Amino acid sequence: MSQGRESAGRPTAAKPPMREALVAAALRLFDERGFEQTTVDDIVALAGVGRRSFFRYFPSKESVVFPDHDGCLAEMTAFLADPAGAAEDPVERAGAAARLVLRMYAAEPVFSVRRYRLTREVPALRTHELSVVWRYERALADYLRTRYAQRADGRLRADVVAAAVVAAHNNALRSWLRSGADHDPEASVREALAYVVATWGDRAPAAPGVDGAAEDVVVLVARRGTPMWRVVDGIQTALSAT
Amino acid sequence: MSQGRESAGRPTAAKPPMREALVAAALRLFDERGFEQTTVDDIVALAGVGRRSFFRYFPSKESVVFPDHDGCLAEMTAFLADPAGAAEDPVERAGAAARLVLRMYAAEPVFSVRRYRLTREVPALRTHELSVVWRYERALADYLRTRYAQRADGRLRADVVAAAVVAAHNNALRSWLRSGADHDPEASVREALAYVVATWGDRAPAAPGVDGAAEDVVVLVARRGTPMWRVVDGIQTALSAT
Numbered sequence: 001m002s003q004g005r006e007s008a009g010r011p012t013a014a015k016p017p018m019r020e021a022l023v024a025a026a027l028r029l030f031d032e033r034g035f036e037q038t039t040v041d042d043i044v045a046l047a048g049v050g051r052r053s054f055f056r057y058f059p060s061k062e063s064v065v066f067p068d069h070d071g072c073l074a075e076m077t078a079f080l081a082d083p084a085g086a087a088e089d090p091v092e093r094a095g096a097a098a099r100l101v102l103r104m105y106a107a108e109p110v111f112s113v114r115r116y117r118l119t120r121e122v123p124a125l126r127t128h129e130l131s132v133v134w135r136y137e138r139a140l141a142d143y144l145r146t147r148y149a150q151r152a153d154g155r156l157r158a159d160v161v162a163a164a165v166v167a168a169h170n171n172a173l174r175s176w177l178r179s180g181a182d183h184d185p186e187a188s189v190r191e192a193l194a195y196v197v198a199t200w201g202d203r204a205p206a207a208p209g210v211d212g213a214a215e216d217v218v219v220l221v222a223r224r225g226t227p228m229w230r231v232v233d234g235i236q237t238a239l240s241a242t
Numbered sequence: 243m244s245q246g247r248e249s250a251g252r253p254t255a256a257k258p259p260m261r262e263a264l265v266a267a268a269l270r271l272f273d274e275r276g277f278e279q280t281t282v283d284d285i286v287a288l289a290g291v292g293r294r295s296f297f298r299y300f301p302s303k304e305s306v307v308f309p310d311h312d313g314c315l316a317e318m319t320a321f322l323a324d325p326a327g328a329a330e331d332p333v334e335r336a337g338a339a340a341r342l343v344l345r346m347y348a349a350e351p352v353f354s355v356r357r358y359r360l361t362r363e364v365p366a367l368r369t370h371e372l373s374v375v376w377r378y379e380r381a382l383a384d385y386l387r388t389r390y391a392q393r394a395d396g397r398l399r400a401d402v403v404a405a406a407v408v409a410a411h412n413n414a415l416r417s418w419l420r421s422g423a424d425h426d427p428e429a430s431v432r433e434a435l436a437y438v439v440a441t442w443g444d445r446a447p448a449a450p451g452v453d454g455a456a457e458d459v460v461v462l463v464a465r466r467g468t469p470m471w472r473v474v475d476g477i478q479t480a481l482s483a484t
Contacts, residue, residue, distance in 0.1 A: 130372040156413050156434055163409035164402045171401045192398055199441060 019057045021047045026064040027114060035061075035122040062128040065115055069132045072104045073139060080143040090147035091161055091201040094140045095193035098169040101136060102189045105173060109181035116177040137166045161200045168192040261299045263289045268306040269356060277303075277364040304370040307357055311374045314346045315381060322385040332389035333403055333443040336382045337435035340411040343378060344431045347415060351423035358419040379408045403442045410434040 025047035029038040040061055044054050058064045076097045079085070085093045105112040119125045141162035148154035172192040176185035198204055267289035271280040282303055286296050300306045318339045321327070327335045347354040361367045383404035390396035414434040418427035440446055 127369055127373050130376050131369045134372050153437065156410065156437060159409045159413045160406045160438065163405040167401045167405035168398060171398050195395070195398060196402065 018047075018049055018053060022049065022054055022057060023064060026061075027111075027118075030065070030118055030122075031114075035118065035125060060128075062124055065118060065125055066128060066132055068104050069135075072101055073135055076100050076136065076139055080139065089197065089201045089203065090144055091165070091197045093147075094144060094162065094165045095169075095190075095197060097140060097143070098136070098165050098193065099186075099189060102169065102173055102185060105177070106181075106185055113177055113181050116174070133166060133170070137162050140165055157200070161196070164196045164200065165193065168196045260289075260291055260295060264291065264296055264299060265306060268303075269353075269360075272307070272360055272364075273356075277360065277367065302370075304366055307360060307367055308370060308374055310346050311377075314343055315377055318342050318378065319381055322381065331439065331443045331445065332386055333407070333439045335389075336386060336404065336407045337411075337432075337439060339382060339385070340378070340407050340435065341428075341431060344411065344415055344427060347419070348423075348427055355419055355423050358416070375408060375412070379404050382407055399442070403438070406438045406442065407435065410438045 022043060026038070026043045029042055029046060033042075038061070040051065040054055043061075043064070044051050054064075079097050079100060080093070085096075088096075119129050141158050144158035144161055145155055148158050151157060169189060169192065172189040173185065176183070176188065264285060268280070268285045271284055271288060275284075280303070282293065282296055285303075285306070286293050296306075321339050321342060322335070327338075330338075361371050383400050386400035386403055387397055390400050393399060411431060411434065414431040415427065418425070418430065
């Protein structure tokens, strides 16, 4: 992804006006009457379009609240398939892919906060969101499985890291949405993702006893203030072990 | 949880026969006609009970395939609230809680495999399962947030670890289900969860640069064979920094 594209954010000008009108009408009715009490007929009547137009854009009433996820998933998949990423740390690359979702939310903060509040109140939307999140997580896990294909623990590691990336991203994204989207969320999401990179990235210290790690490196954890002779002692013991 | 309870597995004798009959009838029809083509009326007709009996046990057609998750979630919540766990490593405790779900699957391997195959084929069941998994993950995250209440990164760490525990558990559980449940899954699930404990447990090495960790400890990662002078050099640089 080029720098220019990144700083410009997600383009919104290309969205068809009818689609936008349907989203606006749906959200207004969901707010006024509640999600369950609103029908597709109500939405098309308010938007001034036919029922078939609705279903041309949206497969269901739930999906009208999540209009951009299909496009974002396609963008994420293309980003992960780009050979340019092969030299990057796999976890950093997965985190950068997750930030495409953030950028979609951040491009329309008012709409995102409204959707977030609605999603928390309506179980059907909550369930729909879970399936959306699951598709992103699968895309990340599939990517990481490829990157970890040579590791004995590759599939497990890929699943765990993908889940951790999604959890960290969503933790920061939801804090931002709860706050009313009153600041730029990019820094806090990056920080949350850095937490996962620090743990699972290629430059992170390997955990002891984990497949393959114990043979290559020594990990020493010492409290600050530990006398140097104790530190050296610990290292020598570790190096001579096994 | 006592050892006796653990080895005995989940008791199944207490399940009402009518409920069992409804589950059996539903699964048979889902296999024969497909999930979407089967109605609740079809299920109650085959089971020889009334429609109201169905809804006494199950809120929806989807939930008939996942009959034990409510009970298992209650068991998990009670397990996590038990003060006896306060002395245990938080991640190990969360992993032990996740294994309650495994044990529910393992108690009925044939049914579990059948359900797994059905769930992969029917999007509505897949979505239902996601909401079931999400409830477990929230229970684990809530528990970990309490355990990490004193940490600056407590909420983020709780969310990430809960997601990692669920991902590791499900990775091993699904391998077992894909294999046709031909062996005892306990060992492989324990191994997958140990992977998360090794990374995030209280005895795991802290990652560098992670909030709260950098102030207290120095983490040194050295490849085996690194000359000692380089190691000491690295430690002295780290200790004198900040």
